[in-house]
Amino acid sequence: MSQPPRFRYEEVADFVAGLAGRGTLKPGARAPSLREISTQQRTSLSTAVQAYRLLEDRGILEVRPQSGYYVAKAPPALPVPATARHSIRPAKVELSGLMLDLLKHASDEAFVPLGCAIPNQRLLSSSRLDLVLARTARVKGSQCNTYSPPHGEMSLRLEIARRALRYGQALAPDDIAITCGCTEALALALDAVTEPGDTVAIESPTYFGLLQVLRAKRLKVVELPTDANTGVAVDALRDVVAAGKVRACVLASSFSNPLGCTMPEENKRAVLRLLARHGVPLIEDDVYGDVHFGEERPPPFGALDTHDNVIYCGSFSKTLAPGYRIGWIATRRHMARVLETKFATSLATPVLTQVALATFLSNGDYDRHLRRVRREFADTLARMTRVIEQAFPPGTKVSRPAGNFVLWVELPEPVDTRLLFAQALEKGICFAPGVVFSASGKYAHCLRLSGGHGWDARIEKGLRTLGAMAGRELRRPAAAAGT
Ligand SMILES: Cc1ncc(COP(=O)(O)O)c(C=O)c1O
Structure with a gap:
């Protein structure tokens, strides 16, 4: 497009x-x-x-x-959303019926694209990547028309290992297996360390795709209270882990989706110590790690781990190539199990796209590209925040991520973003209602807005319309009566 x-x-x-x-x-x-x-x-x-x-x-x-x-002088910044304190008992994952509706409309170009966290093709440098892919097909096409080795292409694993070293994660190429996006990496990680019926500790709110994977694997969850700035509450995690309630934990250390939170390094180290002491593996979802707005990429859990207790999951979907479906899983301890399951589920990852990506990474294009997308995403989120300050009802709170390209918005209750979602779709605007980010229907007064499209007049108008609709919803007598 x-x-x-x-x-x-x-x-x-x-x-x-x-x-x-x-x-x-x-x-x-x-x-x-x-x-x-x-x-x-x-x-x-x-x-x-x-x-x-x-x-x-x-x-x-x-x-x-x-x-x-x-x-113009900036209006006073809106507060960040509050941490939801709630029961942390293991529970089955109940998926919101709105998730399918969201996925359907989020990929429909007729709607203002504030729904899914998909970067726009213009921002993705797709045309430069196309050239590399075409050249790879021309020069090495027939060599690539085969199964890749079980770990995936060596050239790509080497590039991934080189990049990981920059932020302190020392990986051998054989610690890495190429996957079909971060989604397959998360699924393989869960398969390696859990059995159906086990309980997994997760952030709350959390990425709805993770909830789908957990449900498909018949896993239960405890939703941990999570701060919009500092991430998961370490004391709550300590309680559930000490009580022997969880078999694994899935967390993002930086720029989580949807909150955009980044754990301070001392919290990351405390989590690593705690989980290693109790023998609970930590599955890290670092899919947004490269989208940092500050100078430095914060170290992921994988870089701070000294117990080989982290199973790291990443991909190129948020920065470069969501359509290539290329991600990776990094673990020493669980690699044999991961490869067994990978073989049984998808056998191998397509070779041509792996080789093309390895070339793109090796010639420096990716670093130039990343500098540009980080600037664009930071700029887009700043502008979106500004419009939210101006156009959303008083009492609105908004997250302030230091990376990533989504904003989490908490509206004054009793606004119900499930109703707002239906109304917005009628006006041609798509956003993600809060309930899809919970395994138990929480966050009905919240929503997530994606800045993946970049900034333009259509996005601005869509946001202003949404803010006005939220204001009207709040003033509606039925809403005021809490119905
Ligand atoms: C936090 C998080 N993890 C994983 C994924 C899925 O990544 P992939 O497209 O590489 O499978 C997403 C996509 O939105 C995400 O937001």
Whole structure:
């Protein structure tokens, strides 16, 4: 799906908004004059005027008569969502019926794409990847038309191991097996360390795809209270682990989905010590690890683990190639079991895409690409947050992830985002209602918004409409009466 062509004035507006979003131009600072920006951006004065009008509409610039344009002062930041404290008893996974509806509409281009966490093709550098894939097919196509070895292609495993070393995770290529996305990695990890009927500790709210996998494997869960900044509550985890209630634990150490939380390093180390002491394996979902907004990638559990107790799961789906379905699982202790199950379920991962990805990684393209997507996602989330501050009802809370491209929004109760979801679909807007992120129907007043599409006027309009609808829902007499 190609992007509609962008007007020059939109590009100029994005350039200035980027300066404001990244703090080069501070709130209250004078923006470059129209003449300066038109010279600097090599554009006409009328294009600069159009760009600045757009920025005024977006609330990024304000005009002061006789004086010029200034960066608007930011409204006070909205609070982050509260940590839900709830029962932490093992329970069966009950999936929300809305999940299928969400998946159906999230991939329909007719809807404003705030639903699923899928990066837009434009952001994914798909055309550069296409070239590498085409060249690989031309040069090595027939060699690739075979089964890959059980671990997957050596060239790709080497590239993954090299990259992991940068953030402190020392892996031999044979500690890695290539999988069909992070989803297969999570499924293989669970198969390696659990039996049907066991209980697994998870974050709450958590990624709905994980809930599907857990349910398919007939596993029970305890949903741990999770802070929107610091992640899972270590004391709650200590209680369930000490009581011998869980067989494994699935956590994201950084930029979780949907909360976007990142555990402080001391909490990560405390979790690792606790789980190793009780012999409970930790399955790490690090699918968003590469999308960090700060300079450094925070170390994953896998890099801090000294007990070989972490089964690390990653993929290229959130940064580069969701359609290639390439992920990996890294474990020394459980590799034999993982390979057995991989053989029994999918036999091998397609070779051509593995070899093409290995080439893309080895020639430095991925690093350049990552720098760009991180900037775009950070910028998009900043703009989305700004519109939420302006257009959502008072009392709204929003997460502040330091990586990732989703926002978790808590609306004032009694707004029910299941009803809001149905109304939004009628208006052509898709978002993810909160209940799909819980195994027990929690978070009916929350929702998740994806910034995977990047920023444009359609996203902004969709967000503003959604905010207005949430406000109306809150004022509706039936909602006020709690029905
Ligand atoms: C936290 C998390 N884990 C795993 C996945 C699935 O990754 P993949 O597409 O590589 O299977 C997703 C996709 O949304 C996700 O958000």
